[in-house]
Amino acid sequence: QVQLVESGGGVVQPGRSLRLSCAASGFTFSRYAMHWVRQAPGKGLEWVTVISYDGSNKYYADSVKGRFTISRDNSKNTLYLQMNSLRAEDTAVYSCARGGGHCTNGVCYILDSWGQGTLVTVSS
Amino acid sequence: DIQMTQSPSSLSASVGDRVAITCQASQDISKYLNWYQQKPGKAPKLLIYDASNLETGVPSRFRGSGSGTDFTFTISSLQPEDIATYYCQQYDNFPITFGQGTRLEIK
Numbered sequence: 001q002v003q004l005v006e007s008g009g010g011v012v013q014p015g016r017s018l019r020l021s022c023a024a025s026g027f028t029f030s031r032y033a034m035h036w037v038r039q040a041p042g043k044g045l046e047w048v049t050v051i052s053y054d055g056s057n058k059y060y061a062d063s064v065k066g067r068f069t070i071s072r073d074n075s076k077n078t079l080y081l082q083m084n085s086l087r088a089e090d091t092a093v094y095s096c097a098r099g100g101g102h103c104t105n106g107v108c109y110i111l112d113s114w115g116q117g118t119l120v121t122v123s124s
Numbered sequence: 125d126i127q128m129t130q131s132p133s134s135l136s137a138s139v140g141d142r143v144a145i146t147c148q149a150s151q152d153i154s155k156y157l158n159w160y161q162q163k164p165g166k167a168p169k170l171l172i173y174d175a176s177n178l179e180t181g182v183p184s185r186f187r188g189s190g191s192g193t194d195f196t197f198t199i200s201s202l203q204p205e206d207i208a209t210y211y212c213q214q215y216d217n218f219p220i221t222f223g224q225g226t227r228l229e230i231k
Contacts, residue, residue, distance in 0.1 A: 035220075037168075045160075045168065045211055047220040061219045062125075101173055102156070102215070109215035110158055112179070114167035 002026040002113040004096050009118030012086055022079040022096030022115060030054070030074035033099035033108040036081050038092035039117070046092070049081070050099060052106030059107065064090075086122045093117035126150050126214050130223035136231045143199040145226045147212035152192050156216040159188055159197045162225075163208045171210075172197065204230060 008020040022034070036048040049060045049070040058070050069082040079096050095117035101110030127150035137143050147157065159172040170179045172188035175195060185200045199206055207230055212223040 044225045045162075045213075045222040047213075047222065050220070059218050095167060097168075109156070109220065110170065110173045111160070111168070111213070112170045112173075114169070116167050 002098065004098065004113060004115035006094060006096055006115045006118040009094065009120045011121045011123060013124050014087060014122055016086055017082070017084045018086065018120060020081040020083065020094055020118060020120070022081075024077045024079065024096075024098075027098070027113075029072075029077040033103065033106060034070075034072060034079045035097045035099050035111055036070060036079075036094055037097055037111070037114075038090075038094045038120075040089075040092045043092075048094070050107050051079070053108075054106060057105050057107055083120070086120075088122050091120060091122050093119050125219055126153060126217055126221050128212055128214055128221050128223040130210075130212055130226050132226060133224065134227040134229070136229045137202050138231045139202055139204060141202045143202050143206075143228065145197045145210055145212075145228075147190075147195045147197070147223050149193045149195075149214055149216075153214045153216035155191050156214055157188075157190070157195050158213045158215070159186075160211045160213065161206075161208045162211065168211065202228075202230070 003025045035050045051070045067085045071080045097111040098113040099108035100112040129148045155175040160168040162168040209225045
């Protein structure tokens with residue numbers, strides 16, 4: 001069965017960096033686009049970024065563009081999110097999700113499997 | 125950005141009731157809309173994709189309809205296990221955007 005397990009969250013000071021990982025198993029990771037979605041405490045879902053199955057295409061929400069970088073290592077079945085210049089408003093649970101179904105340029109938009117998420121708290 | 129407006133924001137209904145949630149897009153998104161269920165403390169789960177297609181393994185009491193700017197998600201007969209927050213999501217254009225969520229409670 002599809003399994004997505006995030007790690008790397010924690011408490012970090014504003015302006016610092018953090019790298020999240022998402023370990024995938026139960027499917028052919030290299031054939032799927034992957035997304036990061038976040039959820040601030042008590043709030044709704046906010047899409048963050050997506051990477052195509054081969055890493056050639058990446059898209060970001062305006063709120064993180066220029067600060068966050070998505071990447072993947074298909075040999076390790078792992079997705080990453082490098083987060084720099086963190087702000088208090090980045091505090092959230094960050095979840096990775098597999099993108100399936102309708103695809104354009106290797107990016108697929110139906111989030112058909114999700115991880116449980118890892119909490120990132122940005123606070124001094 | 126395409127704004128997705130869900131209504132109501134919260135809903136209380138009885139077991140066996142028919143429940144409907146609407147999602148309105150700020151511009152035409154064709155059929156590019158999905159619905160997710162998120163139970164407290166759990167990851168979201170895909171229920172409906174491309175506006176009206178039921179994800180494999182999802183009970184048939186869940187249904188989606190609509191196209192263009194107006195979409196509806198219905199539960200034909202509410203069950204206790206359906207207590208959750210429901211989100212719509214558009215993918216016609218980047219950035220992908222979600223509705224603000226509808227919290228469903230049992231009366």
